[in-house]
Amino acid sequence: GKIRKPKNFVCTISDDRGEEATYAGYPISSVATPDTGKTIGDVVSLLWFKKVYPRWAVDFIETVIKTVADHGPAVSGAHNAKVTARAGKSVVESLVTGLLTIGPRFGGAIDGAAKYFKYAHDNNMSPAEFLNYMKKQGIPIPGIGHRIKSVRNPDKRVEGLKKFAAENFPATPLLEYALEVEKLTTSKKDNLILNVDGTIGILMVDMWRALGYTEEEIDEFIESGTLNSFFILGRTIGFIGHILDEKRLGMPMYRHPFDDILYDVQKAEEIK
Ligand code: ACO
Numbered sequence: 001g002k003i004r005k006p007k008n009f010v011c012t013i014s015d016d017r018g019e020e021a022t023y024a025g026y027p028i029s030s031v032a033t034p035d036t037g038k039t040i041g042d043v044v045s046l047l048w049f050k051k052v053y054p055r056w057a058v059d060f061i062e063t064v065i066k067t068v069a070d071h072g073p074a075v076s077g078a079h080n081a082k083v084t085a086r087a088g089k090s091v092v093e094s095l096v097t098g099l100l101t102i103g104p105r106f107g108g109a110i111d112g113a114a115k116y117f118k119y120a121h122d123n124n125m126s127p128a129e130f131l132n133y134m135k136k137q138g139i140p141i142p143g144i145g146h147r148i149k150s151v152r153n154p155d156k157r158v159e160g161l162k163k164f165a166a167e168n169f170p171a172t173p174l175l176e177y178a179l180e181v182e183k184l185t186t187s188k189k190d191n192l193i194l195n196v197d198g199t200i201g202i203l204m205v206d207m208w209r210a211l212g213y214t215e216e217e218i219d220e221f222i223e224s225g226t227l228n229s230f231f232i233l234g235r236t237i238g239f240i241g242h243i244l245d246e247k248r249l250g251m252p253m254y255r256h257p258f259d260d261i262l263y264d265v266q267k268a269e270e271i272k
């Protein structure tokens, strides 16, 4: 009989063997050109979720990507990318240094926000119980807090995402819970708002529930880092913009000014 060669790789999202490569079974031409009416949101739903999401969900994904594309030059990732570009490195080298800052403090609190708020809501914790629970975990609540945005200087991106959800989502139970938590955190300190990461993570859970995913499937998305991926994807647009900006401007190598560093080094004779 025929002996099948054991396979080293498995691929369930795309196929390049035919006349035309496919995204989850859909030929690229059926999603790529403007006349198909398909957007980047559709491509993400095919390649990340292997599903054709309804229009409101595709539009939400698209809105998220556009919303997180950039937030100026001063944030961790853009700063790293700019410094690296100015050290004469390539686009891809500069880009990865920016991407590497995405994590629990910057842009990568989306999975964590989904995880902890979902857990609290599923277990009927009151906002006060949730705050207590997070204190015991010993970590800041992912999705809460911002360096420059606050109750007095609201984040328009968060308002935009909440408006989109109010107008398009069938229901937003986790967002409603998160807003109750936000009331409590902002009563303690006015920059402890539900931030853009938190809003995205929480609304993605509401979206997946509305799309009929099981709790296990949603937990798997969270554990595998799916939610942070929306930030990684979107912010790549901005980082590349900053890198090209540096190259066009022909900026020299960056060196940080002495007067912005507190030098607090012991003298050799003080060190035993
Ligand atoms: N949960 C609970 N308490 C918090 C939180 C939080 N998420 N964030 C800050 N605090 C508290 C701190 O414990 C601290 O309290 P203290 O003064 O009693 O010591 C106080 O608020 C100030 O904390 P800082 O770390 O100085 O706050 P900062 O404004 O520098 O931090 C940051 C901003 C890093 C975003 C922080 O709020 C945080 O870690 N949040 C959670 C992670 C997160 O959601 N990151 C995504 C931000 S949005 C984005 O990057 C696109």
Ligand code: LMR
Pocket: 068, 070, 071, 075, 107, 147, 148, 196
């Ligand atoms: C961002 O989107 O990069 C920000 O919310 C972080 C910041 O400090 O502005």
